[in-house]
Amino acid sequence: MTTECAQAKRQFGHRARLALTPAQARLIDGQAHAARTMWNCLHAWWTMLPKERRSLAAADAAIRQARKDLDFLAVLPAQSAQAVLKTYFQAWKNCWEGRAEAPNFKGRFRSVMSVDVPQGRDLNIKRVHRRWGMVNLPKIGRVRFRWTKDLPVGKHTNKDNRITGARLIKNALGWHIAFRVMVQEPAPEPHSGPEVGIDVGVTVPLALSDGNHQDHGRPARYGQIKQLRAKATRRALDWQHQTTTRLARTYGTVVVEALTITNMVKSAKGTVEEPGKNVRQKAGLNRSISQEAWGRTVTMLAYKAAQYGGTLVKVPAPGTSRRCSACGFTTPGSREDQATFVCENPDCGFEANADWNAARNILHLYRIGLVAIPAAGRCSRQARKRVKPAAVR
Template identity: 70%
Template sequence: MSEIVWQKRQFGHRARLELTPAQTLLIDAQAHAARATWNLLHDFWTMTPKCRRSLKAADAAIRQARKDVDWLAVLPAQAAQAVLKTYFQAWKNCWDGRAGEPDFKARFRTVMSVDIPQGRDLNIVRVHRRWGTVQIPKIGRVRFRWTKNLPVGKRANQENRITGARLVKEALGWHIAFRIQLLEPKPEPHEGPEVGIDCGVNIPLALSDENHHDHGRPARLPDGTSDRDKWLNPNEKAKLLRLEQRAAHRKSFRKPGQRTSNRLKRTYDQIAGLRATAKRRATDWQHQTTTEIARAYGVIVVEQLDIPNMVKSAKGTVEEPGKNVAQKSGLNRSISQEAWGRTMTMLTYKTSRHGGTLHKVPAPGTSLRCSACGFTTPGSRKDQATFVCKNPDCGWSGNADWNAARYILHLYRIGLVTIPAAGRAVVRRLHDVNPTIAR
């Protein structure tokens, strides 16, 4: 009998809050105070000479500001310290080359949030099968939707506990994101088969064994244009169209430099709510699909995609205008809607949790090379859906995304994988095997 190896896992869990109107106003005030604290801290840091900048001086400035300004004091002291810690971490990320310089947070372009750094202040209690309550500093007890067994009460200890939380406001209301730490047994190595996965537009996730995963929502309308609202039902699409027309009509009366009217803001909020509903449906499908794949396969092989480069505009310049700009714009919208990056992130951590491994192979040529003979023949990829090998000795035909998935798995089997190193992808052969195309 093998010895159990324990490992510490840290992850987040988001739940919807059920707030009263009074509680909503209080949390909104805290979020605005947190944003203002960040902006005041940014002004203090950028206007102070370098010789006088220090963490101690910034902390003293925040404490003094909370004493002098009453509406800043609605933010709990620990949340204000969390703003200070986040701001300094942002500068460290900038100095290390991982991000740009911290900037001013605008009122209407910033996600409203409040941090609760210590988990012991939450005092979570489950009161019903569907609901629980959490203690929020200076707000009181708030109900939240219980969808996951949290380490609270008798289940909580030094190794299994909630270390903190963050309140986040979205288009669908306020949510609480718990930071959870668990001590779990390390999963046994997954003995499942190998599979190559190609992320496509016609087939969202094409697998090399033909066990494709499709959400049943076509990316194209009957007239050939991209359907940017495919996750909404017909009634919701009609409502979204009416709201967009209403917003455009009301916006036409606004003069340059004039503030947005409350009516227009409410219309924008309704549009954002429908967009958020569509995103939640897409994310739910991604979660269910990636979990199913991680449970079924031991080795998962995907492409090393450079998505920002893939969705660049084809408009070009005045001197050298691009070609097929409208078609490329539709393809870019379809790629962005599929959210391939989010799918890869989910596959990465879920594969590790189930004992499997995820590998990435070079992306260039996977959609143009035949998975049966290994040759790239001009004209084989006629459109987005069909692949017909023009090699006279081959003639293989099938779905283009399935062909790419088969070739992706072949690249892994010959040991051609990418390993990130110093900000770039290094291609290495990990093992020598028979370089025969997988059939």
């Protein structure tokens, strides 16, 4: 008697470097500048029109006419132009729902150069060598790319296993292609691994409640040369992928804080009437938080934990760094030394690494049922009460 294994669909991205000829690079640069210009024209058109005349159909007609009137915009494939329109409307939707700021003009030197290829069937991907593949780019032609991961191409392609689209992205190392991949694979068995609490930080990137902290070292991330910065960013992203995969394979339940990172990195400069304090120190801290990319780490942990049959849970953030994980005593003076936690309770005297203490508190909040509510973006009423945890092993 055979038992059919449950199947689950999974979507993910895969990024590969393109090997372009100088002529191909100039063509893609032209498309990217055209996409940025189309975004700016669309934004100007949208903001100047009265509200009652704004609609998706009117915007679609406007960009179609612009591609006919301006040869500069005509170098952008029609499907890529439609992708610009779709992305622009999605940006406004994110703004209306409170997830992001309102869209604005894209500067020539401040915005990332990119081109969308929304239709996967246009790519016609083939593997020609163990290290190289070939992809068809609209109005560019056949282009080689580095083959570093098996992709659903050729006879392995069907409605459940296919590449749904791609995006061309340029950084200091050149042009890359990011494939959007959809595959169907066996649903994972429930993860039987232990539970772990994780505290994200600047000194220790990921502090675990069991003491198995994860650190990526300190590569030359602050160089002034763009290529060095791009390589450092790529190495940091690679470290995030490898570390989150290792954690998802090891632990069945991963517990993190429900942080509002956008509020944490706000400037402290204040106003002319009420200037802020320690502005330069806060700016340095904001840069460090942004470079660690905490939100991206949590996103990776979420989908990778689900991939391996585990779960990711968020708990209330307030008090985790100042509460003693041994006795539950909370006081601001326990963190006079930023790296070390010292309990000021005379009957306790617990002393440990501050990040490890916070990770133990994070895990304990989950064990006693104080879980953040994702839908509301706030914590439960009980989470505001004083917590007295037992020692976390």
